[in-house]
Amino acid sequence: MRASFYDLHIHSNYSSDADHPPRLLFEMACEAGLAGIAISDHDTVAAMAEGTQLAREFPLEFYPNVEISTHYGTRKFHVLAPLVDFQSAELQSKLQGLAEGRRQQAKVRVDRLRDLGFDITFEEVIRGSGNPIPTGPAIVQILLAKPESHESPRLHRYLHGNESARGIIAFYRDFFARGKPAFAEMERLGTLEALQLIRRSGGVPVLAHPGAPGYEADESVLQTLVAHGLAGLEVYSSYHEPRSTRRFADWAARWDLVRTAGSDFHGRVKPHVSIGSVKARGREMIEELMERKG
Numbered sequence: 001m002r003a004s005f006y007d008l009h010i011h012s013n014y015s016s017d018a019d020h021p022p023r024l025l026f027e028m029a030c031e032a033g034l035a036g037i038a039i040s041d042h043d044t045v046a047a048m049a050e051g052t053q054l055a056r057e058f059p060l061e062f063y064p065n066v067e068i069s070t071h072y073g074t075r076k077f078h079v080l081a082p083l084v085d086f087q088s089a090e091l092q093s094k095l096q097g098l099a100e101g102r103r104q105q106a107k108v109r110v111d112r113l114r115d116l117g118f119d120i121t122f123e124e125v126i127r128g129s130g131n132p133i134p135t136g137p138a139i140v141q142i143l144l145a146k147p148e149s150h151e152s153p154r155l156h157r158y159l160h161g162n163e164s165a166r167g168i169i170a171f172y173r174d175f176f177a178r179g180k181p182a183f184a185e186m187e188r189l190g191t192l193e194a195l196q197l198i199r200r201s202g203g204v205p206v207l208a209h210p211g212a213p214g215y216e217a218d219e220s221v222l223q224t225l226v227a228h229g230l231a232g233l234e235v236y237s238s239y240h241e242p243r244s245t246r247r248f249a250d251w252a253a254r255w256d257l258v259r260t261a262g263s264d265f266h267g268r269v270k271p272h273v274s275i276g277s278v279k280a281r282g283r284e285m286i287e288e289l290m291e292r293k294g
Contacts, residue, residue: 004035004282004283005033005034005035005261005276005279005280005281005282006034006035006036006037006038006061006261006281006282006283006285006286007029007032007034007036007037007038007261007262007263007265007275007276007278008037008038008040008063008065008080008082008260008261008262008285009038009040009065009067009080009208009234009237009260009261009262009263009264009265010025010029010037010038010039010040010262010263010264010265010275011039011040011041011042011067011264011265011266011267012025012039012041012047012051013130013131014039014041014044014046014047014131015041015042015044015135015266016042016129016130016131016133016134016135016138017042017134017135017136017137017138017141017266017269018041018265018266018267018269019266019267019268019269020267022039022047022050022051022054023050023054025037025039025275026051026054026055026057026058026060026062027058028275029058029060029275029276030058030059030060032274032275032276033276034060034275034276035060035061035282035283036060036061036062036063036283036286037060037061037062037063037275038062038063038064038065038082038262039051039062039064039065040065040066040067040080040082040262041066041067042067042069042102042135043066043067043068043069043095043098043099043102044066044095044099045064045066045084045086045091045092045095048064048086049086051064052064061286063082063083063286064082064083064084064085064086064203065080065081065082065083065084065203066080066081066084066086066091066095067079067080067081067208068080068081068095068098068189068194068197068198069098069102069186069188069189070188070189070190070191070193070194071188071189071190071191072190072191072192072221072225075221076188076214076215077191077207077208077215077217078207078208078209078215079191079194079195079198079205079206079207079208080205080206080207080208080232080234080260080262081198081201081203081204081205081206082203082204082206082232082260082289083202083203083204083289083290083293084198084201084202084203084204085201085202085203088200088201088202090197090200090201091197091198091201094189094197097187098187098188098189099133100187101186101187101188102133102135102186102187103132103133104186104187105184105185105186105187106122106125106133106134106135106136106139107122108184109136109139109176109182109184110122110125110139112181112182112183112184113139113143113175113182116175116181116182118143119146119148120139120142120143120146124142125138125139125142128141128142128145129141129142136172136176137168137169137172137266137269140167140168140171140172140176141168141268141269143155143171144158144159144167144168144171155171157170158170158171165271165272166270166271166272168268168269169269169270177214191225192224192225192228195225195228195229195230196228196229198229199229202293203293204231204232204258204289204292204293205229205230205231205232206230206231206232206233206234206258206260207222207225207230207232207233207234208234208237208262208264209234209237209239209240209264210222210233210234210248211237211239211240211241211244211248212237212239213239219251222251222255223255226255226257230255230257231257231258231289231292232252232257232258232259232260232289232292233248233251233252233255233257233258233259233260234248234260234261234262235248235249235252235259235260235261235280236259236260236261236262236278236280236281237261237262237263237264237278238263238264238265238270238272238273238277238278239264258285258288258289258292259280259281259285260281260285260289261278261279261280261281261285262278263275263276263277263278265277
């Protein structure tokens with residue numbers, strides 16, 4: 001009997017830090033026994049048309065989504081937009097602006113790695129990632145995959161040492177995080193602006209992985225976001241331990257937010273996360289989201 005769970009946070013290779021094309025994601029979701037998925041790429045809806053077509057071939061429900069990079073003062077949050085109209089001209093215009101900001105950030109990151117003595121160029125990152133707008137993890141993938149990197153003492157811990165199981169994430173933390181030597185700021189939408197953009201584009205604003213390192217939310221922030229249109233909270237995530245999951249579920253109940261579930265699957269960047277690994281909610285989650293559409 002097929003499971004009834006939905007995974008609303010999956011990345012395709014249209015996110016430059018993810019590996020798999022939409023068709024393979026559909027195949028993997030079927031193998032995982034999922035009933036429905038949403039592809040939620042970083043600041044792009046490029047996979048949506050393909051996903052809509054694939055949904056006619058596979059026994060899966062498919063829903064449009066996007067993960068938007070935002071800032072709230074000096075803090076940063078990712079906001080999901082399940083059920084969004086991915087053809088919205090306003091949405092696509094805003095995402096294009098974010099894409100241009102991401103590309104400039106990537107160039108600065110690579111330049112700073114070169115200044116630190118790492119042998120890498122922006123051109124080889126573009127070739128290796130197959131994406132003109134490479135994210136930080138994509139840059140790290142290319143660097144660590146270079147044959148000469150395996151002989152570098154500075155990279156040993158990420159390739160062969162105790163950090164190797166999550167080497168890409170560990171390198172990102174040590175070099176690209178705020179305050180680290182290759183940090184580069186990027187253009188982001190204001191979180192409150194993103195909430196309204198999603199609503200105007202027919203989606204339901206959901207705060208992604210509120211317990212993820214660097215994206216943590218607290219009750220004060222959440223109360224403000226709810227007052228400005230937040231309608232959902234990604235309670236069930238690969239980032240969340242049982243204790244934090246219970247806390248976020250309590251927050252969702254307190255502010256009448258839809259509890260969403262998503263694995264945040266990428267591929268090699270997060271080898272410990274698989275599609276459908278967060279089995280928590282089913283069709284009722286979609287129905288609750290539909291009730292919140294503007």
